[in-house]
Each structure stands twice: as C-alpha cells, then as structure tokens.
Amino acid sequence: MWKILRQIARNGIRTEPAPQADPDFQSETQRIHQDILDILGQALTIREVDAGSCNGCELEIHAVNNPYYNLEGFGIKFVASPRHADMLLVTGPVSRNMAMALKRTYDAMPAPKLVVAIGDCGRDGGIFGESYACLGGVAKVIPVDLTIPGCPPEPIEILKGILTAVRYGQKKSPR
Amino acid sequence: MHLPGLKLDLKGLPAPIPLSRGMVDAADWSAAALAVAECGGRLVALWGSDRRQGETGNFVISAAYAMQDGMIWLDLPLTGAQSGYPDISGIFSFAGRMQRATADLLGIHAENAADTRPWLNHGAWPVEHFPLRREVNGAACFDGRSLKDYPFVRVEGDGVHEIAVGPVHAGIIEPGHFRFSVVGEKVLRLEERLGYKHKGIEKRFEQLPASEGHRLAGRVSGDSTVAYAWAYCMALESAWNLQIPARASWLRALMLERERVANHLGDLGALGNDAAFSFGLAQFMCLKEDWLRLNKELFGHRFMMDKIIPGGVDVPLDAPLDAPGLARLVAQCELVEREVHQLRSIYDNHAGLQDRFITTGRVVPELAKQLGLTGFAARASGISHDLRVDFPISPYRELGVKAAFHRSGDVAARAKVRFEEILESLRLIRRMASGLPDGEQRVNPDKEMPAGFGAGRIEGWRGEIFVALEIGASDQGEQGNRILRCHCHDPSWQNWPVLEYAVIGNIVPDFPLINKSFNLSYSGPDL
Structure with missing residues (x-):
C-alpha cells in the first residue's frame, strides 16, 4: 500500500489548467461551466457511440478522461446508458451496419439531446466516403449540433468542442 | 521455399522478408493447406480477388502461409463457371470467417463449409450484390434497407440463459455483438458477431492511386496506424522493387x-x-x-x-x-x-x-496452437513467433530483439x-x-512504375499485419499507378475466435478484463 501512496504522492496532481488553445478560453471555461450547471442542473453526462471509426478517435476520447484533462473536474462524465445521457458523442463514418444502432441509441436519449460528431469521418465520411457499406457523416442519420474536425481531433479540441456544444445547445433550446 | 509432397511453381517476390508466390489447382489448394499445417506453418490470411478481364481471367482465392523460411502466397484461379473452392476451415479453424467474408464481398464460396452464414453483410446491401466484383460501381448505394437477424447458436439446458451485449457497448469501445450463454454467472459459450464497422475499405482502395494507399491503410485500425502504413508501403516497394x-x-x-x-x-x-x-x-x-x-x-x-x-x-x-x-x-x-x-x-x-x-481467461499452449493464436497474446501462451526475431529487417537485424515469452496463457x-x-x-x-x-x-518513386504484385509483413503491437497488393499499370496521367486489389489483414481475425474459448468457464464480470487483455481490433477485420 505504501508503494501506491508514494507513487501517487510522487506524481502529484497532473491536471492542467483549463484549455489554453484559445486565448479567451480560460475565462470562458468558467462561464461555460456555469452554463452546464444552468442548463443541466448538476453535470453533463455523455454517451459515446462508435458508428464505424478506425478507432483513432476513441483513443483520443479516452485521453480526454486522463488526469491531464480531468474531464470529471468539469462535471462531465461518460455514462453507460443513453437513457442517462445529455449528449451523444459520435465517431464516424457511419457504417450501414451501425446506422440502426446509432439511431436507436439517439432515440433512447431523453430530450433535450445534444449530438457532437467527432473527426473528419464523423463530419462527412472522411477518407472512407460514401459507399455500399458507408453512409458518410453522422448527420446522415441523426441531427448534429456540432462537429469537431481532425484525424483524429486532439483531446484539447474534443474538450473545447464539448464545452462549445453545451453553449450552442443552450441557444437552440428555449428555456 | 517448398512444401513437402507438392510440386509448386513458386516465384520469389523482391521483399525484405522472403516471400514466394505461385498458382495451384483445386486439389493442391487443400493439399497445400494440409502440408503447411503438418510442417508447423500457419495460415496468415485468406482473401479473394476478381481478376476477370472481359472473356479472360478468373476469380481468384488466395492464401498466405507463414513458414519457417518465409511466406508462401498461393493463388487458386476458379476456372469456367466455378464459384467454389475447397474449404480449409477444417485445417485452420479461423479461416471460416475469412471464407464467409470473401463470400459476402465476391460471391465465391468455400464448398461444403459447415458455416455459411453471412459475416460482413448484415442486410445493408442485397445478397446478390458483390461489391468487390469488377463490374460493380463503388458508388452504388442501397438506402432504406433493414438489417437481418442473425441465427446465433443456441445452448439448451436447465437454467441456461442468454445475455446479449452490443453492438453499442457500455464503455468507449468499438461496436460488436457478444452473445453469452450462461448458467448463473458462469459462461458456457460466447458467440461473437462482428462486421458492424464494415466500411468497404477494400473497394475504396480500388479507387485510389497506389501512391495514396498508405493513408487508407493507416486507417484500417487507428491504434496500429504505423504498422499498417509500413506494411502497405513494404508491399508497394516490393511490387516496385524500390530500395528505401x-x-x-x-x-x-x-x-x-x-x-x-x-x-x-x-x-x-x-x-x-x-x-x-x-x-x-x-x-x-x-x-x-x-x-x-x-x-x-x-x-x-x-x-x-x-x-x-x-x-x-x-x-x-x-x-x-x-x-x-x-x-x-x-x-x-x-x-x-x-x-x-x-x-x-x-x-x-x-x-x-x-x-x-x-x-x-486462460488459453493453454496446446489450445493456442490448435486455434492459431497470434501476436503478443500467442507469446503469452507458449508460441514464440515474432517477425522482428524470426525475419529481422534493418534495424532489427543490427539491434537484435528479445521476444517476450510466457506459457500460462492467462490475463496475468x-x-x-x-x-x-x-x-x-x-x-x-x-x-x-x-x-x-x-x-x-x-x-x-517515378510517376510511372511497373504493374505487379507485392506483399508486406510487419509485427505490429497486436500481432502480424499483412498486406497483399496488386498494382495496375500506370495510366500515364496525374494518378500514376492504380490499386487493382489491396487486402489488409489484421491479426484480430485469428484471435477473435480464440477469445470465444478463453472465456469458457469464467464468470461474466471477468469478460471485460479478458477482452481487454487481448484488446482486439474491430475495425481491422471488419474492413
């Protein structure tokens, strides 16, 4: 046990200050955080669906959950059921074999639902395009609120996108 | 390179890892598989191609075998109206899913195979539509089709019930369906159904110039992007006899x-x-x-x-x-x-x-050998294959690699x-x-490089990535050489069926742990 405690103490707290990619972002983060509290009560819960990605985007979504980005510190949590989710995070392209599962996951969510499409493939099918097997972007199957481009988008971009979608969603839904 | 008891006309390809290619007839197809198994070789990949050109040419089924002294790539052309080839899943059990995938994509079948259920075609495109055939336009789409139910194997008996998981899983992982038959919390049987991520990658390759293929290969399975891109480039460089x-x-x-x-x-x-x-x-x-x-x-x-x-x-x-x-x-x-x-x-x-x-999640060495387990998981089950050791190319040749090796075959x-x-x-x-x-x-590379065949093998982190490539003649234009056929093989093809055995007798809550200890790719074999 002492080894574990020593390792924890030695590594300390790795969580970095909120994203600084955008100079205005630092002050904005707190406002967005307040937005999350206002719109959703306590927190934002996210259900992730891989609708056909190469799994590169999943690696970066995992990274968003590491101590450096400390997603849970924002009150944001990934949940196992769409019924518990405020936001659907979808990586693409949407394969035809996954279209039905994606639609059903979306349908199972309570309103208001936010949908964020991740990556170039989630945007428009990316390098895989549209074919007998591939529908293309996520918007072909469900309404998308925000797209985070990249191949794959880096964790900081995903974090920024999630926060932006919360704000955009607020504008869209009358309260 | 030769196979005992068979007279094969094999021709070496200029590849960093020894590789010979040759044609066989239907009788030799099975005999070769048997000979490979008997001398300790392994099936690496099985795939089909459409090499018809007007009235000439054929559908071809191909197999790549890993031998002690290199790789053998065998082509069996299906002559005349023949659309079947001898089933080899009795010799290499994991070939079954590759044969089923080939049937879905090309309409050529393993004759008398025990399992003929579709694998990649879940009903999203018509059964008579074979996307990898030459005459099929890559842009053809079929909207509004509903997916079909899949006949899972049922386990009968007192207290047996099923747990259906997926394709959308609880965590941030790739989609696939697992059907558990359990008694209490003990797993009696697991049946996987994959193919949810099928994106038509192999057809997409045919629309790309050879000089661009590495980008698509690098997205077959994102966690192995380096290994795939290298295997593709090795295949291309072998087809073009290019020294890097x-x-x-x-x-x-x-x-x-x-x-x-x-x-x-x-x-x-x-x-x-x-x-x-x-x-x-x-x-x-x-x-x-x-x-x-x-x-x-x-x-x-x-x-x-x-x-x-x-x-x-x-x-x-x-x-x-x-x-x-x-x-x-x-x-x-x-x-x-x-x-x-x-x-x-x-x-x-x-x-x-x-x-x-x-x-x-134990896979003992005998079972691992029988089921064809590969990659780092095999090295935990007493099988010591590692391309970096067996066929070291530069810089592995200069540096030397010590492969890990354990025998207990469990998560530990x-x-x-x-x-x-x-x-x-x-x-x-x-x-x-x-x-x-x-x-x-x-x-x-020059703008106009020769047409031909090439292959690449790389020991990725999960196991052996293999790419078989057929390059067409240059169109003398902007595009340069086209890709006629590119098959990317993920080691998960071999290891997914082993996972079905690894969980038998374990409790359901240990499945995520066992699954993660292999961490197989869905996107890689779904293609």
Missing part, C-alpha cells in the same frame, strides 16, 4: 516501437481499471499522454499517422527531430522505464489485482508480456535514437 534508404527504415522502426509502447501503456492501465484498480489507469494514462505529446512535438502527429509514405518517411529531416530531439526521446525512455518498473512492482504485489489476473501472462515488451521497446528506441544513420530518408 537506411535512415528511413530506422525511423519506421522507431515509430513502430513507439506505437507498441503507447498501446501497451494504455492497455496496462485499462487492465488495472477493469479489475477495480483505477490507480493503475490514472498512472499509465499519464505516461501515455506524455508519450503521445512527444510524438506530436517530434513527428508532427500524436499517433504518427501518415508519417510512413511510399519510399520512406515524412518526418522532419532536422529540427525538431535533430540531435537534441533524439536526446529527448532517449531521456523520455529512461523516465518511462523507471516508472514502468515501479508500477510493475505495484501490480505484481497487489493481491486483489493478481487474484483477478491469475488463471483468468498477457500483462507480463506487455510489461516485458514495453521494456524491450524502450531499449530498442534508445538504440535507434542514438544510432540513427544519416542521409536521405526518402526515395521518390
């Missing part, structure tokens, strides 16, 4: 080892987490994040996507990848090595963790192999960074 500069192959290997370390770090953390030891996840994910950030700084991409290109590498020739940059690589390896030793000692001494790891053994492979890769990265040859790191 020494510096390029050193940098390729450097990136491949960095990819291996990144994946093992992440999975060791996730293994801790799946056994309720979230400390492990936090610690390993920090190490992985540092690792990926240095990738971004030095190579320009966190996963080094599109950094291996035909003819060499596309990374900075000087800063940030200059002497101080390489020194940072070495320093990071030393730091990570210290941390990994520390974490390993914590994992090894944690009674609760070891209780979950030891004897869980797979974790041990991962720890050992991290340490060996750290050693290799240090040697590569300090001994990196000077000079060019890319040769530019």
Whole structure:
C-alpha cells in the first residue's frame, strides 16, 4: 500500500489548467461551466457511440478522461446508458451496419439531446466516403449540433468542442 | 521455399522478408493447406480477388502461409463457371470467417463449409450484390434497407440463459455483438458477431492511386496506424522493387516501437481499471499522454499517422527531430522505464489485482496452437513467433530483439508480456535514437512504375499485419499507378475466435478484463 501512496504522492496532481488553445478560453471555461450547471442542473453526462471509426478517435476520447484533462473536474462524465445521457458523442463514418444502432441509441436519449460528431469521418465520411457499406457523416442519420474536425481531433479540441456544444445547445433550446 | 509432397511453381517476390508466390489447382489448394499445417506453418490470411478481364481471367482465392523460411502466397484461379473452392476451415479453424467474408464481398464460396452464414453483410446491401466484383460501381448505394437477424447458436439446458451485449457497448469501445450463454454467472459459450464497422475499405482502395494507399491503410485500425502504413508501403516497394534508404527504415522502426509502447501503456492501465484498480489507469494514462505529446512535438502527429509514405518517411529531416530531439526521446525512455518498473512492482504485489489476473481467461499452449493464436497474446501462451526475431529487417537485424515469452496463457501472462515488451521497446528506441544513420530518408518513386504484385509483413503491437497488393499499370496521367486489389489483414481475425474459448468457464464480470487483455481490433477485420 505504501508503494501506491508514494507513487501517487510522487506524481502529484497532473491536471492542467483549463484549455489554453484559445486565448479567451480560460475565462470562458468558467462561464461555460456555469452554463452546464444552468442548463443541466448538476453535470453533463455523455454517451459515446462508435458508428464505424478506425478507432483513432476513441483513443483520443479516452485521453480526454486522463488526469491531464480531468474531464470529471468539469462535471462531465461518460455514462453507460443513453437513457442517462445529455449528449451523444459520435465517431464516424457511419457504417450501414451501425446506422440502426446509432439511431436507436439517439432515440433512447431523453430530450433535450445534444449530438457532437467527432473527426473528419464523423463530419462527412472522411477518407472512407460514401459507399455500399458507408453512409458518410453522422448527420446522415441523426441531427448534429456540432462537429469537431481532425484525424483524429486532439483531446484539447474534443474538450473545447464539448464545452462549445453545451453553449450552442443552450441557444437552440428555449428555456 | 517448398512444401513437402507438392510440386509448386513458386516465384520469389523482391521483399525484405522472403516471400514466394505461385498458382495451384483445386486439389493442391487443400493439399497445400494440409502440408503447411503438418510442417508447423500457419495460415496468415485468406482473401479473394476478381481478376476477370472481359472473356479472360478468373476469380481468384488466395492464401498466405507463414513458414519457417518465409511466406508462401498461393493463388487458386476458379476456372469456367466455378464459384467454389475447397474449404480449409477444417485445417485452420479461423479461416471460416475469412471464407464467409470473401463470400459476402465476391460471391465465391468455400464448398461444403459447415458455416455459411453471412459475416460482413448484415442486410445493408442485397445478397446478390458483390461489391468487390469488377463490374460493380463503388458508388452504388442501397438506402432504406433493414438489417437481418442473425441465427446465433443456441445452448439448451436447465437454467441456461442468454445475455446479449452490443453492438453499442457500455464503455468507449468499438461496436460488436457478444452473445453469452450462461448458467448463473458462469459462461458456457460466447458467440461473437462482428462486421458492424464494415466500411468497404477494400473497394475504396480500388479507387485510389497506389501512391495514396498508405493513408487508407493507416486507417484500417487507428491504434496500429504505423504498422499498417509500413506494411502497405513494404508491399508497394516490393511490387516496385524500390530500395528505401537506411535512415528511413530506422525511423519506421522507431515509430513502430513507439506505437507498441503507447498501446501497451494504455492497455496496462485499462487492465488495472477493469479489475477495480483505477490507480493503475490514472498512472499509465499519464505516461501515455506524455508519450503521445512527444510524438506530436517530434513527428508532427500524436499517433504518427501518415508519417510512413511510399519510399520512406515524412518526418522532419532536422529540427525538431535533430540531435537534441533524439536526446529527448532517449531521456523520455529512461523516465518511462523507471516508472514502468515501479508500477510493475505495484501490480505484481497487489493481491486483489493478481487474484483477478491469475488463471483468468486462460488459453493453454496446446489450445493456442490448435486455434492459431497470434501476436503478443500467442507469446503469452507458449508460441514464440515474432517477425522482428524470426525475419529481422534493418534495424532489427543490427539491434537484435528479445521476444517476450510466457506459457500460462492467462490475463496475468498477457500483462507480463506487455510489461516485458514495453521494456524491450524502450531499449530498442534508445538504440535507434542514438544510432540513427544519416542521409536521405526518402526515395521518390517515378510517376510511372511497373504493374505487379507485392506483399508486406510487419509485427505490429497486436500481432502480424499483412498486406497483399496488386498494382495496375500506370495510366500515364496525374494518378500514376492504380490499386487493382489491396487486402489488409489484421491479426484480430485469428484471435477473435480464440477469445470465444478463453472465456469458457469464467464468470461474466471477468469478460471485460479478458477482452481487454487481448484488446482486439474491430475495425481491422471488419474492413
């Protein structure tokens, strides 16, 4: 046990200050955080669906959950059921074999639902395009609120996108 | 290279790893499979191609076998109206799914195969539509079709019930369906249904010029992007008989080892987490994040996507990848090595963790051999194949690789192999960074290169990645040579069926742990 405690103490707290990619972002983060509290009560819960990605985007979504980005510190949590989710995070392209599962996951969510499409493939099918097997972007199957481009988008971009979608969603839904 | 008892006309391809290619007839197709199995060889991949050209040419079924002294690539042309070929799933059980996938994509069948259920076609396109046939337009789409039910094998008996999981899983993982037949919490049987991520990659290749194929290959399975891009480029360079500069192959290997370390770090953390030891996840994910950030700084991409290109590498020739940059690589390896030793000692001494790891998800060496287990998982089950050791190309030839090797075949053994492979890769990265040859790191292929066949084999972190490539003649225009056929093979083809055996007799809550200890790709074999 002492080894574990020593390792924890030695590594300390790795969580970095909120994203600084955008100079205005630092002050904005707190406002967005307040937005999350206002719109959703306590927190934002996210259900992730891989609708056909190469799994590169999943690696970066995992990274968003590491101590450096400390997603849970924002009150944001990934949940196992769409019924518990405020936001659907979808990586693409949407394969035809996954279209039905994606639609059903979306349908199972309570309103208001936010949908964020991740990556170039989630945007428009990316390098895989549209074919007998591939529908293309996520918007072909469900309404998308925000797209985070990249191949794959880096964790900081995903974090920024999630926060932006919360704000955009607020504008869209009358309260 | 030859097979005992068979007179085959094999011709060597100019590849860094010995490889011979030849034609067989239907009788020799099965005889060859049997001969390979008898002399300890393995089936690596099985795929079909459409080589019809007007009235001539045929559908062709191909198999790639790994032998002691290299690889044999056999083509069986289906003559006349023949659309069947002899089933070899009785000899190599995992060939069954590859044969079913070939039937879905090309309409050629393994004759008298026991299992003829569709594999990739879930009903999203008509059964009489064979996307890989020449006459089929890649842009053809079928909207509004509903998916079909799949006849899972039912287990009958007192108290037996089914648990259906997926395709959307509870965590952030790829989609696939698992059908468990259980009594209480004990698993009697697991049946996998995959193919949800089928994106039509093989058809997409045919729309790309050969010089662009590495980008698509690098997205067959994102966690192995370096291995796939290298295997593709090796295949292309073999078809074109192109020699790459020494510096390029050193940098390729450097990136491949960095990819291996990144994946093992992440999975060791996730293994801790799946056994309720979230400390492990936090610690390993920090190490992985540092690792990926240095990738971004030095190579320009966190996963080094599109950094291996035909003819060499596309990374900075000087800063940030200059002497101080390489020194940072070495320093990071030393730091990570210290941390990994520390974490390993914590994992090894944690009674609760070891209780979950030891004897869980066991694949004993005999079963592993029989089922054709491959990659690092095989090295945890007493099978010592590693391309970096068996057929070392530069720089592995110069540096030497010590493969990890364990026999107990459980989650604990797979974790041990991962720890050992991290340490060996750290050693290799240090040697590569300090001994990196000077000079060019890319040769530019001509606009018009010859048509022909090529193959590439790379030991990715998960196992052997194999790419078989057929390049067409140059169109004398902007596009250059086209890809006639590109088959990318993921080691998960072999290992998914083994997972079905590994969970038998285990309890359902141990499935995520067992699954993660293999961490197989869905996207890779779904193509």
